[in-house]
Amino acid sequence: GAGVSQSPSNKVTEKGKDVELRCDPISGHTALYWYRQSLGQGLEFLIYFQGNSAPDKSGLPSDRFSAERTGGSVSTLTIQRTQQEDSAVYLCASSELAGGPTDTQYFGPGTRLTVL
C-alpha cells in the first residue's frame, strides 16, 4: 500500500514568513509523529497525535510551532515567523500502535526547509 507522504519535498522561505508542511500518514495508522532533523544530527521529537486524544506537544521548541491533525488523518505542521535556525528536514511518521511490532513507525521522505 501507499506509504507516508509529505509535501512539499523542499521549501525555501524568507525569514519572518509562515510555512505549512503537510503529512499524509499510512491509511489506518492511528498515531502520527513529527520530528525535526538538522544537518548531520539525530531526530528531535516535536509532536505526537494518537487517535482523538489531545496531542503531545512536549517537543515543540517554541510557540511559533503548531500542528493539527484533521479527521484523524492528514496533519499540518505550521511554523510562524520562521527563523534561520528553523532550517532542517521535517520528518513525519505514522504507526498502527496496536502493541509490539505494530508500534513500528514508518517515515515519510521529509520536507527540507530552508529559511534565508
Next chain:
Amino acid sequence: AQKITQTQPGMFVQEKEAVTLDCTYDTSDPSYGLFWYKQPSSGEMIFLIYQGSYDQQNATEGRYSLNFQKARKSANLVISASQLGDSAMYFCAIQNFNKFYFGSGTKLNVKP
C-alpha cells in the same frame, strides 16, 4: 527519562564482513520496544528491526540481527556480510508509552 546512547559516530567495515553497531539505553520502565533504522544519503528513514523488552529471543531480519542484553540495557545491531549499499547512518530508538527517543546515530561506511 528515556535515553539512547550510540557511542560510535562513525565506523568502517570491509565488504562481506560483519559489523556491530552499539546502542545502550536507559529506562526505568519495564515495557518498551527497541528499533533500528537506516538512513541512506537520500534521507529516508528505513525500518530495519524490532525487539520487544519481553521478547525472549534476539530479533533477526535477514542479514540484520539484534544482540539484546536486557540486564546491560544494550541492543546492538549486527549486520552480517556487509554490502556497499549498507553504507548509511544507523539510528537506534526506544519506544515507551508511544513516544520514541532516538540516538545520535552511527555513520557506517562499507569499503570495497
